[in-house]
Amino acid sequence: MTKHETVSFREAQSRYKGIFAWIFSTDHKRIGLLYLYSIIIFFFTGVILGAAMKLELLAPGKTVMDAATYNAIFTLHGVIMIFLVVIPGLPAIFGNFMLPIMIGAKDVAFPRLNLLSWWIYVIGAIIALSSLFMSGGPPDTGWTFYAPYAFKTNTNMLPAVIGAFILGFSSILTGINFIVTIHRMRAPGMTWFKMPLFPWTLYGTGWIQILATPIVGITLLMIVGERIFSIGFFDPALGGDPILYQHLFWIYSHPAVYIMILPAMGAISEIIPTFANKSIFGYKVIVISTLAIAFVGYFVWGHHMFTSGMSGTALYTFSLLTFIVAIPSAIKVFNWVGTLHKASIQLETPFFWAASFLFVFMIGGLSGLALGALATNVHLHDTAFVVAHFHFIVFGGVGFAFMGAIHYWFPKIWGRMYNSKLATSGWIIFFIGFCTLYLPMFFLGVSGMPRRYYDYVERFHGPNIVSTIGSWVLILGLVIIVYNLIRSAYKGEKASKNPWGGRTLEWSVDSPPTLENFEEIPVVTRGPYDYRKKTEA
Amino acid sequence: MDKQDNNHIIPYKLYLTVLAGLITMTIVSVGVTKIDLGNLSVFVAILLASSKSALVLVFFMHLKFDNTLLKILVTSVFILVALVLFITFLDYNYR
Amino acid sequence: MSIQLHRDDDASKLGMWLFIFTELLLFAGMFIVYGVYRYLNPVAFHLAASELSITAGTINTIILLISSATIAMASSALRLKNKQLTIILLLSTLFMAFMFMTNKYFEWKGKFGHGIFPGSDDLLRLGHGDTLFYGLYFFMTGLHALHIVVGFILISVVCYRVNNNTLTNNNPVLLDNTGLYWHLVDLIWIFLFPLFYLIP
Numbered sequence: 001m002t003k004h005e006t007v008s009f010r011e012a013q014s015r016y017k018g019i020f021a022w023i024f025s026t027d028h029k030r031i032g033l034l035y036l037y038s039i040i041i042f043f044f045t046g047v048i049l050g051a052a053m054k055l056e057l058l059a060p061g062k063t064v065m066d067a068a069t070y071n072a073i074f075t076l077h078g079v080i081m082i083f084l085v086v087i088p089g090l091p092a093i094f095g096n097f098m099l100p101i102m103i104g105a106k107d108v109a110f111p112r113l114n115l116l117s118w119w120i121y122v123i124g125a126i127i128a129l130s131s132l133f134m135s136g137g138p139p140d141t142g143w144t145f146y147a148p149y150a151f152k153t154n155t156n157m158l159p160a161v162i163g164a165f166i167l168g169f170s171s172i173l174t175g176i177n178f179i180v181t182i183h184r185m186r187a188p189g190m191t192w193f194k195m196p197l198f199p200w201t202l203y204g205t206g207w208i209q210i211l212a213t214p215i216v217g218i219t220l221l222m223i224v225g226e227r228i229f230s231i232g233f234f235d236p237a238l239g240g241d242p243i244l245y246q247h248l249f250w251i252y253s254h255p256a257v258y259i260m261i262l263p264a265m266g267a268i269s270e271i272i273p274t275f276a277n278k279s280i281f282g283y284k285v286i287v288i289s290t291l292a293i294a295f296v297g298y299f300v301w302g303h304h305m306f307t308s309g310m311s312g313t314a315l316y317t318f319s320l321l322t323f324i325v326a327i328p329s330a331i332k333v334f335n336w337v338g339t340l341h342k343a344s345i346q347l348e349t350p351f352f353w354a355a356s357f358l359f360v361f362m363i364g365g366l367s368g369l370a371l372g373a374l375a376t377n378v379h380l381h382d383t384a385f386v387v388a389h390f391h392f393i394v395f396g397g398v399g400f401a402f403m404g405a406i407h408y409w410f411p412k413i414w415g416r417m418y419n420s421k422l423a424t425s426g427w428i429i430f431f432i433g434f435c436t437l438y439l440p441m442f443f444l445g446v447s448g449m450p451r452r453y454y455d456y457v458e459r460f461h462g463p464n465i466v467s468t469i470g471s472w473v474l475i476l477g478l479v480i481i482v483y484n485l486i487r488s489a490y491k492g493e494k495a496s497k498n499p500w501g502g503r504t505l506e507w508s509v510d511s512p513p514t515l516e517n518f519e520e521i522p523v524v525t526r527g528p529y530d531y532r533k534k535t536e537a
Numbered sequence: 538m539d540k541q542d543n544n545h546i547i548p549y550k551l552y553l554t555v556l557a558g559l560i561t562m563t564i565v566s567v568g569v570t571k572i573d574l575g576n577l578s579v580f581v582a583i584l585l586a587s588s589k590s591a592l593v594l595v596f597f598m599h600l601k602f603d604n605t606l607l608k609i610l611v612t613s614v615f616i617l618v619a620l621v622l623f624i625t626f627l628d629y630n631y632r
Numbered sequence: 633m634s635i636q637l638h639r640d641d642d643a644s645k646l647g648m649w650l651f652i653f654t655e656l657l658l659f660a661g662m663f664i665v666y667g668v669y670r671y672l673n674p675v676a677f678h679l680a681a682s683e684l685s686i687t688a689g690t691i692n693t694i695i696l697l698i699s700s701a702t703i704a705m706a707s708s709a710l711r712l713k714n715k716q717l718t719i720i721l722l723l724s725t726l727f728m729a730f731m732f733m734t735n736k737y738f739e740w741k742g743k744f745g746h747g748i749f750p751g752s753d754d755l756l757r758l759g760h761g762d763t764l765f766y767g768l769y770f771f772m773t774g775l776h777a778l779h780i781v782v783g784f785i786l787i788s789v790v791c792y793r794v795n796n797n798t799l800t801n802n803n804p805v806l807l808d809n810t811g812l813y814w815h816l817v818d819l820i821w822i823f824l825f826p827l828f829y830l831i832p
Contacts, residue, residue, distance in 0.1 A: 029731040059541050059584050088786060102635075109640070109643045109647065110647060113647075137713050154676040172651075172654050175650075176647050176650040176651060176654075177647075179646075179650055180643050180646050180647045180650065183606075183643075183646060184640055184642065184646065185643075210650050210653055210654050210657075211614070211617060211653060211654075211657050212659035213654070214654045214655070214657040214660075214661065215657055215658070215660070215661040217658055217661075218659075218661035218662055219661060221775075222665070222771070225750070225767075225771055228752060229749075229750040229751050229770075231750040231767035231768075231770070231771055232750070232760075232763045232764060232769060233665060233669075233751070233764070233768075233771075237761025238763050238764070238767075239669075239673070239759075239761065239763055239764050240669075240764065241668065241672070243628075244664075244668055245624055246808070247628070247664075248664065249660055251621060251661075256805075298617065298621070298622055299621070301618065302624075304629070309632075310628045310632070311627065311629070311630070311631035311632040312630035312631065313628075313631040314624075314627045314629075314631065317624065317627050332707070380657060392593075477693070508691050547704075547707075547708050547710050548708070549705050549708060549709075552701050552704050552705050552708070553701065555701070556697060556698065556701040559697045560694055560697060560698075563690065563693050563694060563697065563825075564690075566826060566830060567686060567690050567830065570686070570830050578831070579831055582826040582830050583826070585826070586822050586823050586825070586826050589636050589822045590771070590819050590822050590823065593700065593815055593818055593819050593822065594819070596704075596817075597700050597701070597704045597811075597815045597818075598812055598815045599683060599808075607646070607649060610649065610653070611649070614653050614656060614657075614754045618656070618660045618663075621660070621664065622660075622663070622664060622667060625664055625667075625668065626667070626668075626671070626696075627670055629671055629672070630671075
């Protein structure tokens with residue numbers, strides 16, 4: 001028996017020492033953690049920018065910053081949160097860490113490519129953020145870089161656009177890696193329909209990453225060409241059509257929402273059966289709905305452009321498809337609720353996150369239907385309602401699932417338990433803060449407050465104060481959660497192999513896992529959520 | 538582990554035949570432009586290009602000798618591109 | 633630290649195909665732009681296209697088709713353990729790529745000589761349709777040429793490794809994947825050629 005099989009991946013020795021043993025490691029678990037640490041840094045940058053915006057909106061008129069700064073800040077907040085945090089978030093962190101273990105493999109199919117994708121991510125991030133330190137300042141177009149303003153503005157567009165382009169490669173490489181891993185490296189006996197749901201969602205996500213990311217890549221290149229060579233594709237003065245830019249941008253960026261939310265749904269599908277001690281309700285339906293979301297989600301991009309001046313036929317088609325894509329998402333919610341029905345539920349922190357995920361995801365999803373309907377969209381387009389809607393989905397949906405996932409897999413990753421009471425109180429405060437922050441925005445949007453302005457008229461003052469206070473509460477909750485997790489990673493009591501009673505393969509290996517995950521590759525005979533008979537362990 | 542398709546050796550002659558077919562189609566597609574076919578000419582050009590790409594995919598890129606999975610995936614990707622193009626034109630065609 | 637995984641050629645091939653899908657979608661984005669602007673400016677596109685040399689385009693098409701055949705045959709030659717023929721076929725592929733680029737260079741140079749390049753005053757005077765057509769022409773053939781350059785480097789590496797016997801019939805996957813990439817470059821040109829040179 002070699003040393004590899006007994007020592008955890010955190011202590012395993014390599015030819016590199018110190019930090020180099022991490023940044024040059026091809027171990028999927030270390031790469032997952034590299035992503036985690038880098039993403040957390042960017043996440044907090046984004047949170048600070050978001051809090052600054054809320055502070056500015058505390059009162060009408062100039063509160064703490066002028067209009068130009070506000071424009072730059074909401075652009076940076078969007079770019080950081082979308083491209084650097086949420087898109088790589090669940091797939092790159094938990095996908096890298098958990099996917100090989102959950103399907104019974106020793107690593108991903110292309111470990112070196114995996115490390116390369118992290119390096120590309122870091123390089124892209126540095127380039128994207130370098131605009132902050134250049135004269136002219138960061139871009140002020142919003143994260144969508146809409147033409148023709150994107151090549152007319154005097155701010156530093158190029159670093160942000162090129163950075164986003166490079167980040168796309170990182171995303172594509174991760175997608176390729178995961179799909180090949182799932183196709184080729186499942187443990188013997190693990191047929192497609194014996195695969196846990198989190199890998200399934202990563203599979204769907206991988207396809208979107210491969211097939212949608214290049215479209216935004218080429219679009220961003222066109223913006224670069226537009227700025228440097230004035231090729232005129234999106235410039236009305238040269239015969240271009242700015243709406244075509246919106247088409248191309250959203251052909252990627254709408255499916256990108258599913259890159260974010262699918263793995264989040266996957267994580268929830270892992271947490272709920274574990275804490276319900278019950279086999280998941282309608283496993284195959286969840287799988288099929290995952291693939292259906294990935295597929296139909298590719299054709300709904302136009303619902304971001306209802307007021308742009310598209311043809312009527314396109315409007316009806318996109319609206320119809322938007323309603324169709326809501327169906328598989330709703331099916332999943334029914335499945336999760338069905339799993340909880342008559343279950344003996346273990347009330348632990350990850351479960352609270354999962355349950356609150358259902359709550360905020362429902363609000364986000366249903367408000368999405370209000371926006372997907374043509375008539376209401378005209379009224380609500382570009383109002384605070386939209387901001388509230390996508391924060392309920394992206395921050396509420398993905399963020400809550402992320403928090404659930406990190407509390408769920410924490411014992412596996414760090415081999416220690418966290419303080420459950422502190423974690424739960426952090427959740428309550430965060431949840432209250434979240435609702436206080438974003439619920440008023442629905443009312444503001446319906447009553448007509450536009451988004452992306454640093455100023456507003458006096459009658460919007462009240463809800464804005466509530467919203468800003470909510471942002472403070474949310475940050476307080478966040479600080480408690482992060483403090484608890486960091487402290488527990490060093491000082492928490494040692495975790496057993498399977499503290500929650502999960503049935504998927506990652507709970508059969510050591511906490512934290514050894515370098516090669518499994519001493520020998522397991523042979524899978526049962527479904528992933530088989531709670532009928534007790535495991536041998 | 539290595540399947541027979543990995544070691545399947547395709548005779549040079551097959552490649553040369555395919556190449557001859559591709560060059561013929563190229564010359565035909567150039568020749569067709571001399572004849573005025575009206576709206577049909579666009580259709581003919583695209584049809585010839587599609588047949589040429591099909592030959593490249595099937596023989597040069599070995600799809601004929603590959604497993605069903607790859608065949609399905611490649612076909613789906615082309616269908617996807619066609620669908621995206623179609624939906625984009627729902628806007629431009631009816632504007 | 634790194635784990636020795638068993639070599640899985642099928643995985644490498646699948647990975648390469650997935651990458652090819654990415655490339656296809658990248659160009660698909662541009663074909664969408666082309667399609668839309670052609671639809672919006674049919675007359676200008678027709679007139680601008682007739683300014684391009686069909687002869688140059690046809691020669692380049694045939695060059696690329698032949699190079700595709702030679703690299704495909706190189707895969708067979710390597711499996712038949714015919715090292716010399718493999719290298720000859722790879723070198724002729726490289727030669728074809730070089731010829732393609734030379735031809736392209738003179739084509740572009742000719743256009744530049746007539747004052748036609750993105751953002752030029754002459755082009756602006758010609759009108760919106762021509763600006764878009766030549767913008768697309770330079771952008772799409774330029775990106776395609778970039779792929780030729782990358783392919784050229786890849787094939788050179790393969791050629792070098794066949795020569796020093798680190799790439800043999802035991803591990804042909806690098807040659808196969810390079811071949812796949814080169815066919816992709818060919819595949820895209822097969823569509824670029826009629827769209828820019830032929831469609832009247």
